[in-house]
Amino acid sequence: MHGVFRVHSGGIMDVSCTIIADDQEARERLSRLLSQTNHVDIIAQADNGAEGVRHALEKQPDVVFVDVEMPGMTGFDVVREVREQGGRHTFIFVTGYDQYAIRAIRHAAFDFLVKPVDIDDLKAALERFIEQKSRKENGRISDMFIRQHNLTGREVEILSLLAKNQNSKEIAEALFISKHTVDTYRRRLLEKTGYKSTNELVHALLKANG
Template sequence: MKLTALLVDDESPARDELRYLLGKYPEINVIGEASSGEEAIENVIELNPDVVFLDIKLWDMDGFEVARRIFEKGKTPIIIFATAYDEYAVKAFEINAVDYILKPFSADRLEKAVQKVINMFKNQRQSEEVLRIAEYLRTKEIPLCNKLSVWKNGRIYLICPEDICYCVAVEKGSIVKTRQGEFSTSYTLSELEEKIKSPNFFRTHKSYLVNLDRVKEIIPWFNGTFILSIQGYEKDEVPVSRRQAKELRKLFDI
């Protein structure tokens, strides 16, 4: 029996280490890698792997959001979460993930996770476990918070979503640009979308989330894309990807 695997981590050395450790298992064939949540979802759709080794803390979204979107696409790979933080392991087991592995990777711990997956496939139990994950992710609700906690100069501030102009993804978090200034947060853009839950916020690009009420000007760009001018941040150029340009045209009837 040969199982195909996809490795998802935003750090190349971590992917390299995991690929090396998995090389000792002839039952596992690594068929692809992804460095972001969006890329992981695309690769799962294209490659249809049996197993996904999924880092929980990615630069553009967390691993739980990636898993939810994978299942929404009708794909049901086995998920093994990877994390450097023990507290995430608890949540991983709450959603009935097959297993989790902690960073730095332990050969013994990986051995147990791989054998667990192999045994599941031998006993044809993978569908049952995946459906449990899917059901949890489908029914789990993230509570709506009226204010967001952000950081500036070592202090925590609470801001209202309507004061946000736009957000841009950075490594391990986001920069939130508001009418009161710029702040940092550990939330990914996907987490911010979930917390804000407002139709006024539009993902113009994988790295940008925009409050449409703050858009001052839409500037046509090359290859059917756009650049947005944002109130209070007119000197910034906020891109609209080709994929999202179509949705933007619908929103503003362009």
Template structure:
């Protein structure tokens, strides 16, 4: 298998760049897939999208050869993206990406070229790209997409009107759903802290210690209510009493005993509880 993959990889070098768009609502998943794809010389990532409506717009404007498309996205999933492309002169080859095995069958029924399970395995990724190269070299992309369009047109929900309404609805920003700032009251003074600057938060009873650079602010709050105020795509719990800003993580250190430590950009090292080790999988 590895020899066959290597042969396909070498063949791909002579085919020109495969213009690719990545679509996923999880920033870490996008980052991880991009890092893996950077190892393939013939893959050119021309764009990344964090939601379905953005994906439709980018695909129509940029006309990529290939799209790695997350199936399960809130509000407008991967299948809805494809339904919205029906009627387009060119639909790119599609490799579905999903965190759930239950969607694998749906991916095959949609005649996608291939599908990947999260966290993405490097050998499976290489196999998927081998299929992509084969499809391009044999010029079967048109036939492949004809099957895909036929399947999509047969789907009853959502209707074209519903899809149009979703596409035209303004994208909800983080500021609308989550707090962009934390207001820290101390002795009559209020300090406004940008959530994006927070490295991590740990609990001390009913108080939260907000760590921003070398400063620590104390806020009377419970862990449960704090989690609701923060964007889960950026802030994740790694311990029952610790929340970390994933954008501040600079190094992941797995240990032989199964434990793991995260090193933040300020140098702080945090232990990941075994109960939350799935968070680490997003970096790998």
């Protein structure tokens, strides 16, 4: 699972964001608006596409806000580069020209905001993202995924809790087993599914649950 998406005990989710825009004024405005929005964490900003790609891949934000028109590497180039390197981030394009909307959709953008960004439009986009993410996080593991990897009942239980962003200690407490046992199951899940990390495994699960 990409990102550092977190769920509070009350069910409210934190969203980590990265902003990529060469226009300092637009970048600062978006940063200010995001700072006024509850449960949003800006973990990186970049003033060019190349730096933005690096931040996206290294920091794994939940949402990447990217300006369409930038010198050198455009917003569309950023998305293409991140995708080619295996990133499955959620992108929201920001631009002063709404004629880019159709192209943004073709690049699998989650949403499209026109500058100057309006706080209500921004909040609406984030609410849609949280709603979609919540559906995936709370969805059960598909039968196809279980059969494909020959998962046992206990493995399914643990994977379901991992998908809800619970750590080994929390899972152990929930299932009344030891943390060591949970860690053993986690290693076994990686061996059976062929993924290199729990993040990769859970991301594949969420994608399969679509």
